[in-house]
Amino acid sequence: MNWPDGLICGYCYQAAKRTTGVCACGHQGVLPGIVHDRPACRPCSGVGLNVDCVRCGTEAELYRGGLCQRCVLIDTARKLLTDIDTGTVDPGLQVIVDALGAMSRPNSGLTWIRQPHVAEVLSGLGQQNALTHEALDQLPPGRTTNYAG
Numbered sequence: 245m246n247w248p249d250g251l252i253c254g255y256c257y258q259a260a261k262r263t264t265g266v267c268a269c270g271h272q273g274v275l276p277g278i279v280h281d282r283p284a285c286r287p288c289s290g291v292g293l294n295v296d297c298v299r300c301g302t303e304a305e306l307y308r309g310g311l312c313q314r315c316v317l318i319d320t321a322r323k324l325l326t327d328i329d330t331g332t333v334d335p336g337l338q339v340i341v342d343a344l345g346a347m348s349r350p351n352s353g354l355t356w357i358r359q360p361h362v363a364e365v366l367s368g369l370g371q372q373n374a375l376t377h378e379a380l381d382q383l384p385p386g387r388t389t390n391y392a393g
Contacts, residue, residue, distance in 0.1 A: 247277070248290040261295060261305045273303035313350040320357050321345070324366035336375050340366070 277289020
């Protein structure tokens with residue numbers, strides 16, 4: 245990758261995409277550049293890194309297809325909770341999509357939702373069309389549906 249002051253290595257590129265905070269100019273978001281030995285936003289540093297989600301517009305590290313991790317997490321949850329017959333997510337299950345979408349660390353949600361047993365449970369709920377104890381009891385037993393803590 246070529247930056248205003250030259251080439252950077254892959255490690256520094258990854259670190260730059262993940263550096264967030266408040267720039268000296270007041271911009272809050274991704275700070276991929278360095279100005280006066282401090283992290284700086286794209287306009288202040290001249291770094292032309294694309295970190296704008298094509299769907300929600302949030303400035304964040306892009307995950308897949310120009311989407312941020314939060315948008316990918318929401319899409320994944322919707323896909324798993326969609327009833328195959330109706331093609332929709334039951335309003336009673338939308339609370340799960342909303343809760344995942346509101347996570348402070350969507351990368352943790354992506355790690356969780358990609359586990360096969362979690363995907364199986366969410367898909368099963370999508371076919372139940374309800375978030376009830378009875379619906380959970382009909383799903384395969386395991387740590388996703390049984391919690392004793």
